[in-house]
Amino acid sequence: MTESEKNALANFSGLVIAHSSFKRAYDTILEVIEFNKINQAPEPQSVLVLAESGEGKSTLFTHLTNTLPKRYEVKEGLDIVSKIPFFNSSIPTNATPSTMAQELFASMGVGDRNKHAAEQRIKVALKKAGTQAIFYDELNNIAGSKTPHKIGLARGYIRDLISSSGVMIVGFGLPECEEIFLAEAQVRKRFPWVERMTPFEFDLDPKSEFCIVVKTLEQAIAQSRHLYVQIEPRMNEGFLTSLYATTGGSINAIKKLYEQALKNAFDGDHILNTEKFSIAADRMRFPTSISRNGFREDRKICLTMIADRCYARR
Known part of the structure; x- marks a missing residue:
C-alpha cells in the first residue's frame, strides 16, 4: 500500500459519523465536564454511555480521546509536572478492580503498596495533574464472571474512585452495566447522566439519518477518487437495503464495513465496487446483523427481515 493510500485509509478511519444518539452522548459528556469544572462540588457528576456491541x-x-487535550508537561517552580487532563483506558476482559487501580497508580506515578496511603497519594497526584475526567471503555469487563462477589468489587471500585479522587468517570459499556452498577443506589447517584446509543432505523428517504451517514461515507471515499478506476456502489435502493441488512443499522458496523471494503480496494485493483463490499461482509461478523449472507442476500428477503426487525422493536 502506498503512503497516499495509507493516509486516505487513516483519514477515513477517523471519520466521525453524524448519528443523533452519537452526537447527544458526545455533547452530554462535554457539558458535564464543563459543569463539574465550574461547580467544583466535593463529588462530581459522572456519565455512563450504554450500547450494544458495534453501536458506536x-x-x-x-x-473523545483524540480531540480532548492530551498529557503534557509544565514547569512548576523547580519541578517538571505532568498534566493529564483526561486519563483514558480500555478495560481488557481479564481486568479486575485491583489491576485497574494499579494501571491508574502507574500512570500517575503513584505506588500502591499501601492501599490507604496510595488512595491519598493518587488523590493528590490527580489534583496536581489537573485531571478532569477518567474515561473507561468496556466498563462491564471489570465485573468479570458477573458473580455477586465480582459485581460487588466492581461497584466498590467505581464508587470509591469517584469519592476518593473527586474526579468524574465517563464509562462506556454494554446495556448490562445498568444492572451491574446502577442497581446500587450509591453508584447510581454518582451517575445522574446515562446515555443510550441506538442503531439506525431502516429508511430509504434521502433525508433520513441512515442515508445521510451513507452519503457522508461515500463523499469521504470520493475525496480519494484518484486512487480508483471507478467507484461503486452509488446511493441506490438495492445497495442501501443490503447495507442495512448486513450491519443491522449499527453505526460502527457500517463504518467498519466501509473501512474494510476500502482496504480491499487498496490491496487489490484500486476499484471499489459492490463485490468489495460483498467480500468484506462475508469476512466480518457483526453481532447486530440480521442477514447471514450480507450483500448476496436477495433484496426481497432483506426487506422482509428488516420489516420484521423494525416491527419487533415496537
Missing part, C-alpha cells in the same frame, strides 16, 4: 461506544471513546 468505542468510536465515541476514540473520538
